[in-house]
Amino acid sequence: MDSKRYLQYFGLDLFQRAPSRTKEIFNVNPTIIPAREEAEKVRIFAYDYSNESCSGKELSNIEETYGFKENGHVTWINIDGIRKSDVDAIGEVYGIHPLLREDILSVGQRPKIDDVEGVIFCLLNMLYYNENSFTVESEQISIVLGKDFVISFQEDASRDVFNPIREKLKYQQSKVRMxxxxxxxxxxxxLIVDNYYVVMEKLGDRIELLEEEVIRSTSRRTLAKILVLKKELLALKKNIAPVRELISGLLKSESDLLDDSTTKYFKDIYDHIIQAYELTENYRDMMMSMQDLYINNINLRMNEVMKVMAVVTCLMAPATVIGGIFGMNFDHIPELHNKYGFYIAVGLMVVIPIWMLGIFKKRGWFKI
Structure with missing residues (x-):
C-alpha cells in the first residue's frame, strides 16, 4: 500500500500537508522579488463597444491592440497569460507607468490601488475553491482603467469570473454598453467580490459537516481537518481584507476617470466586501469554538474513562480488604475455622459491591 494512502486513514497526511500550506499562504516577503515564469501561451481578447455597436474577437499578437486606443469607443482588452515583453509593449502605448508594470509582473502582491499618470490601477486576487484538494486557490489579476479603455491581465487562461460581462456586452440596452x-x-x-461568496459558501458547507463530525465522534483525523480548514480561512481572510482598502480608495479618488454617477456602485461593492470580511471572521470564531468543542469532547471521554475506572476500583475494594484480612498469617483469627467461613466471605464480597452500586445510583453518580 502506498505510504501516503496509508497515512490518510490516521489523519497524518493532513498534518503533513499543514506546514507546506502555511508556506503557501504566508509566502510574501517584500524584501525578496520572486521570479515569475513566462507564460507559454498568451490569449488576447478585445471587446470594442458603444451603445450602437459591439465587436469582440481574439487577437493574434499584442500589436493588434494598439488600434483600439482613442477610437471613440470603450475597449476592454483581456490578456490571459503574462509575459514581460507584452506588458512592456502595451504599457508604452497605453501609458502604464513602469512601476505599475512591475506590479503586474509581480507574484504574491497584496491587493492595492494606485492612481498614476492618468490611469487607475487595481490589483487583487480572484478566488476559486478546489473541490478535489478542498483548498482555496487564488489568481492574481491586474486591472488598468484609462480614458475609454480597461486592460486586464490574468495568469490563468482556463478560468475567470467575467463571463456575465461578455454576455451583457451582446445586448444593446445593457448598462455596460450604455x-x-x-x-x-x-x-x-x-464579479470578483461576488465570487468570494461562492468560495465562502463552499467553506461554510465544510464547516457544518465538520461540526457534525466533531459532535458525533472525536478522532485525530478530526483535529487534522479542523487545522487544515483554519488555514483555508486564513487564506480567505488574507485575500479579502485588503480589498476593503482598494474599494475605499476608489470611493475617495478624485480622478476624472471615475464619473460621479458610478461612485454609488463602488459603494455597493464596499458594502459587499465588508460583509464578506465579517463572514470570514464569523467562520474563524466558529472554528475556534469547534476546536474548543473537540478539546472538551476529549476531556469528557477521559472523564468517563476515569469514572469507570474509579467505580471498578471502589467495587473491588471490599473484596480486596476481606481477602487481605483473612489471608494474613496469624494463628488466631476470628471465624478462621468456621466451616461456612469461605461462603460468608464470598457472600460479603458480592453483597457489599451490589449495595455500593445502589448507593452510587441513588446519588446520581452514573448520570452524565
Missing amino acids: RGADYLCYTMLD
Whole structure:
C-alpha cells in the first residue's frame, strides 16, 4: 500500500500537508522579488463597444491592440497569460507607468490601488475553491482603467469570473454598453467580490459537516481537518481584507476617470466586501469554538474513562480488604475455622459491591 494512502486513514497526511500550506499562504516577503515564469501561451481578447455597436474577437499578437486606443469607443482588452515583453509593449502605448508594470509582473502582491499618470490601477486576487484538494486557490489579476479603455491581465487562461460581462456586452440596452469604462471596471470588481461568496459558501458547507463530525465522534483525523480548514480561512481572510482598502480608495479618488454617477456602485461593492470580511471572521470564531468543542469532547471521554475506572476500583475494594484480612498469617483469627467461613466471605464480597452500586445510583453518580 502506498505510504501516503496509508497515512490518510490516521489523519497524518493532513498534518503533513499543514506546514507546506502555511508556506503557501504566508509566502510574501517584500524584501525578496520572486521570479515569475513566462507564460507559454498568451490569449488576447478585445471587446470594442458603444451603445450602437459591439465587436469582440481574439487577437493574434499584442500589436493588434494598439488600434483600439482613442477610437471613440470603450475597449476592454483581456490578456490571459503574462509575459514581460507584452506588458512592456502595451504599457508604452497605453501609458502604464513602469512601476505599475512591475506590479503586474509581480507574484504574491497584496491587493492595492494606485492612481498614476492618468490611469487607475487595481490589483487583487480572484478566488476559486478546489473541490478535489478542498483548498482555496487564488489568481492574481491586474486591472488598468484609462480614458475609454480597461486592460486586464490574468495568469490563468482556463478560468475567470467575467463571463456575465461578455454576455451583457451582446445586448444593446445593457448598462455596460450604455456607460463608460469606469462602469466596466466596477462590473469586473463586483464579479470578483461576488465570487468570494461562492468560495465562502463552499467553506461554510465544510464547516457544518465538520461540526457534525466533531459532535458525533472525536478522532485525530478530526483535529487534522479542523487545522487544515483554519488555514483555508486564513487564506480567505488574507485575500479579502485588503480589498476593503482598494474599494475605499476608489470611493475617495478624485480622478476624472471615475464619473460621479458610478461612485454609488463602488459603494455597493464596499458594502459587499465588508460583509464578506465579517463572514470570514464569523467562520474563524466558529472554528475556534469547534476546536474548543473537540478539546472538551476529549476531556469528557477521559472523564468517563476515569469514572469507570474509579467505580471498578471502589467495587473491588471490599473484596480486596476481606481477602487481605483473612489471608494474613496469624494463628488466631476470628471465624478462621468456621466451616461456612469461605461462603460468608464470598457472600460479603458480592453483597457489599451490589449495595455500593445502589448507593452510587441513588446519588446520581452514573448520570452524565
